Amino acid sequence: MLLSKSCIYALRASVLIASKKNDGFITIRELSDELNISFHFLTKVLQEMTKAELLESYKGPNGGVKLARPANKITFMDVVESIDGNYMINECVLGLPGCGVMKPCALHDQWSVLKTDIINMMNEYNLEAIAKNRELQRSFERKSAQLANL
Amino acid sequence: MLLSKSCIYALRASVLIASKKNDGFITIRELSDELNISFHFLTKVLQEMTKAELLESYKGPNGGVKLARPANKITFMDVVESIDGNYMINECVLGLPGCGVMKPCALHDQWSVLKTDIINMMNEYNLEAIAKNRELQRSFERKSAQLANL
DNA sequence: GTATATTAAGATAAAATAGTCTTAATACCA
DNA sequence: TGGTATTAAGACTATTTTATCTTAATATAC
Incomplete structure (x- = not known):
């Protein structure tokens, strides 16, 4: 599993x-219901994002969480790093400590190319774009469901 | 972690x-010593590879394990699948069940491209090639260590 | 101020992964 | 046949990840 x-x-x-x-603000309860994720677990996860200053939170009635910046200023990578750290960037596929340009493992070069692509994608893609794409995918899905019911 | x-x-x-x-045959003890991996744990892992018919094993004196096929007939992917299963191939980055062409998640298309590259690399790269590359990397490492000592 | 809504934090439990230890099975060799 | 080397298998432990439950802190509204 990558993530x-x-x-x-x-x-x-x-x-x-x-x-x-x-x-x-949107309540975590609303999010956890809609995403079918345990409320308490999601709360903890989003707390980490709040600490990483990707989210803002507010307690009490009308409280909840919201993005700390415009959606197009939060990258896929920002989210990944806030939770999983930057393992992806400096970790060797073979888990060898010190693997790098000066002491490459047997898979270093081949993996570097792929890793760079993944990192680039994560850096270039942001929450606004992903959300837009999500809407696109969902409307496509609805249409093909309609077609299937003809 | 990918693997x-x-x-x-x-x-x-x-x-x-x-x-x-x-x-x-090479004893697992020799392998575990050289790789600094717990002997018993490595034994279990290699047992799975034996079950998957990537390795042959033999008990008793002069026993051990060896590749069941020529090294260039065992791909990176073969090894990965024998241990981690084929999760990489049919799993969605967002862990959504049913994610696919007909019901793509928000990251499906972007991830598909990267995933295909990873799968291709794993299918094309085999143990012989990786072993050769390993030797190359090690000799490079030795040379740069010599240079550093001048 | 009191009741209520909400996130924060901590304690605990469950599940998955990683690692260790012991015993069994098998093969060789003398 | 008996001793030794080796993988196979199972029991057990430890660690990490995931999940749940409880309590605390904070904000609102009446």
Whole structure:
């Protein structure tokens, strides 16, 4: 698995937040219900995002969480790093300590190319774009469901 | 982490076996010593590779394990699948069940491209090639260490 | 101020992964 | 046949990840 479950939850939740064109706070309960994720677990995950200053939180009635920056200023990578750290960037596929340009492992060069692509994608893709794509995919899905029912 | 530790151990051990141009059996003890991996744990991992028919094993004196096929007939992917299963192929980055062409998640298309590259690399790269590359990397490392000592 | 809504934090439990230890099975050799 | 080397298998432990539950802190509204 490339990303931990916590990280996947963080991504899904933040994309959902981004897709709600809503300046106000959204309760974690609403997110956990919609995403079918345990409320308490999601709370913890989003707490980490809050600490990483990707989210802002507010307690009490009308409280909840919201993006700390415009959705197009939060990258896929920002979210991944806030939860899983930057393991992806400096970790060797074979888990060898010190693997790098000066002491490459047998898979270093081949993996570097792929890793660079993944990192670039994560850096270039942001929550706004992902949320837009999500809407696109969902409307496509609805249409093909309609077609299937003809 | 892309690959589990068990899988990484399997890869490292099988590359080491491939790099020993030796038709006979190699003891797991020798492998575990050289790779600094717990003997018992490596034994279990290699047992799975034996079950998957990537390795042959033999008990008793002069026993051990060896590749069941020529090193260039065992791909990176073979080893990964024998330990971690084929999760990489059919799993969604966002962990969504049913994610696919007909019901793509928000990251499906972007991830598909990267995933295909990873899968291709794993299918094309085999133990012989990795072992050769390992030797190359090691000699490079030795040379740069010499240069550093001038 | 009191009741209520909400996130924060901590304690605990469950599950998955990683690692160790012991015993069994098998093969060789003398 | 008996002793030794080796993988196979199972029991057990430890660690990490995931999940749940409880309590605390904070904000609102009446």
